[in-house]
Amino acid sequence: MEAEGSLQQAVLPAPIGCRVREVLDRVGDKWSVYVICQLGESPRRFTQLRKEVDGISQRMLTVTLRGLERDGLIHRQVFPVVPPRVEYSLTPLGRTLLCTLAPVLDWAATLSVRMS
């Protein structure tokens, strides 16, 4: 990689496009970012997430959580009790992603205001 400096500029080296795609392939689906934002507040249980992430099906919550776990963005902790209790939380890596996403959130918010 030849240019790692001023990423503040609007003009970026081309190969970076692929990099973005890597990220988008991870969190660019319908629910991942939504779930990450929820876990950003505090650890959550399965059913709790299902209520908070509006409209998500039980299947997709499972699929999404599995994917995020496999990518090392969230941690899954099982408590060996009955009834089962499973808590999901962001890993340090997941938190860095959430931080990284913040400017994008901000951009989206600004855009929403303009388009009202």
Next chain:
Amino acid sequence: MEAEGSLQQAVLPAPIGCRVREVLDRVGDKWSVYVICQLGESPRRFTQLRKEVDGISQRMLTVTLRGLERDGLIHRQVFPVVPPRVEYSLTPLGRTLLCTLAPVLDWAATLSVRMS
């Protein structure tokens, strides 16, 4: 909206998740970000983009460009000549998005290194 302050924190208010989805719905498809990165370098013609954005079909390039244009992220300029000449470029809004995306690029790059 109740919290518009410190977006630098890892903990973000929940409703923001929807905001991210708005953005992801716009540029979270397979090719948009890729095209935006290319146009970030300089204006491009259709065929030129098709060569640079590796693997994109002619149909998807058309669809992607139309979408970005409708969302006000890129500008389409037609030169009334034969053979036709059409140039695409980022709008100011598109450039702000590209800037916003920079940290995400950086994050992805770091991640790639770790996972090698």
Next chain:
DNA sequence: CAGGATCCAATGCGATACTG
């Protein structure tokens, strides 16, 4: 050159039913 139109395959996702 820069597309529009059409057809088809792959995937994403929701609904539903069942389980330790």
Next chain:
DNA sequence: CAGTATCGCATTGGATCCTG
């Protein structure tokens, strides 16, 4: 409670052919 398994629909995207 926290899942797994199966089905079927809707969307996405690629290939191909055609045009001003």
